[in-house]
Amino acid sequence: xxxxxxxxxxxxxxLKPEINKVINSVLDSxxxxxxxxxxxxxxxxxxxxxxKYGIGVNSGTDAIKxxxxxxxxxxxxxxxxxxxxxxxxxxxxxxIGAMPKFVDIKNDFTIDENKIEKVITKxxxxxxxxxxYGQPCNMSVIxxxxxxxxxxxxxxxxxxxxxxxxxxxxxxxxxxxxxxxxPTKNLGAYGDAGIILTSNKKxxxxxxxxxxxxxxxxxxxxxEGYNSRMDEIQAGILNIKLKHLKKWNNNRRQIxxxxxxxxxxxxxxxxxxxxxxxxxxxxxxxRTNQRKKFxxxxxxxxxxxxxxxxxxxxxxxxYKFLNYKKGNLPITEKFxxxxxxxxxxxxxxxxxxxxIVNTINNF
Numbered sequence: 001x002x003x004x005x006x007x008x009x010x011x012x013x014x015l016k017p018e019i020n021k022v023i024n025s026v027l028d029s030x031x032x033x034x035x036x037x038x039x040x041x042x043x044x045x046x047x048x049x050x051x052k053y054g055i056g057v058n059s060g061t062d063a064i065k066x067x068x069x070x071x072x073x074x075x076x077x078x079x080x081x082x083x084x085x086x087x088x089x090x091x092x093x094x095x096i097g098a099m100p101k102f103v104d105i106k107n108d109f110t111i112d113e114n115k116i117e118k119v120i121t122k123x124x125x126x127x128x129x130x131x132x133y134g135q136p137c138n139m140s141v142i143x144x145x146x147x148x149x150x151x152x153x154x155x156x157x158x159x160x161x162x163x164x165x166x167x168x169x170x171x172x173x174x175x176x177x178x179x180x181x182x183p184t185k186n187l188g189a190y191g192d193a194g195i196i197l198t199s200n201k202k203x204x205x206x207x208x209x210x211x212x213x214x215x216x217x218x219x220x221x222x223x224e225g226y227n228s229r230m231d232e233i234q235a236g237i238l239n240i241k242l243k244h245l246k247k248w249n250n251n252r253r254q255i256x257x258x259x260x261x262x263x264x265x266x267x268x269x270x271x272x273x274x275x276x277x278x279x280x281x282x283x284x285x286x287r288t289n290q291r292k293k294f295x296x297x298x299x300x301x302x303x304x305x306x307x308x309x310x311x312x313x314x315x316x317x318x319y320k321f322l323n324y325k326k327g328n329l330p331i332t333e334k335f336x337x338x339x340x341x342x343x344x345x346x347x348x349x350x351x352x353x354x355x356i357v358n359t360i361n362n363f
Contacts, residue, residue: 022236056230060180064092131160251346
């Protein structure tokens with residue numbers, strides 16, 4: 001038995017006739033960029049998250065960059081976020097010349113909201129909340145802090161398509177939110193794609209211009225912009241897959257629940273879950289003080305794994321100029337040496353899940 005960490009082909013197989021049909025339809029239409037499929041997906045996904053507007057772009061990274069420009073974040077402005085995230089979160093901040101200010105995390109891997117106010121300065125403009133692994137941040141407290149200090153909230157929802165807090169989906173809490181549809185996501189395209197969501201008409205209009213060179217409808221730039229457009233084929237694929245997302249997220253929860261109830265090994269620290277019904281388990285991340293030995297053991301037993309993320313961004317060479325040192329974010333740094341992501345995708349079979357659990361319990 002060989003268990004992959006992720007296998008998009010298993011999900012593709014039953015959807016392939018419908019996906020082939022939409023690809024052919026797009027090709028026959030002659031409209032390959034920003035056509036009916038993109039508009040349809042923008043509306044469908046905004047409705048799914050419960051925001052008024054959606055702006056399809058070419059990646060989650062560009063979504064964050066464009067969202068910050070729309071929020072009028074400028075060179076030297078500070079953005080509060082975490083260092084235990086994918087590099088794109090930070091590279092998007094730096095692309096516009098803004099400066100990330102890192103806050104340590106809690107034992108559930110999300111930003112420690114009680115430490116946010118300590119890093120706020122006169123230059124702070126935004127709190128960028130990363131709903132990591134599919135688990136929401138504590139948005140009620142973050143919103144209070146933002147209001148108190150007159151800050152904007154940008155939600156990084158790249159790993160949280162459908163996660164929620166008290167029946168309100170992440171992506172609908174902040175001023176603006178960003179999603180990635182990279183192929184490995186719970187809702188993944190078959191290439192790069194992303195979206196910006198907001199219920200603010202002014203932000204919507206500005207993002208729409210920014211994704212196409214700052215233009216409205218003609219070859220005239222009203223503001224400096226970018227080339228960041230979701231293409232029709234990816235939008236068509238996402239429209240099909242969106243109909244299955246709720247079921248896929250439920251499948252992930254069931255797998256996670258089985259892991260939580262049945263992994264019983266003192267060497268393995270299970271993730272801290274605030275509410276399994278709110279989490280959509282893009283990743284199921286355990287911790288161990290014997291990671292090298294554990295991962296070698298998993299591979300020996302033909303179980304693939306991931307590590308998300310083993311190099312905290314504040315200690316990476318590219319970001320030395322931010323002047324962070326070892327010990328500045330102790331929980332982030334500690335967890336980075338312990339984390340291991342187990343296979344969790346909707347098509348895992350009961351036999352495979354049981355095999356994973358039994359193998360881990362025998363470690």
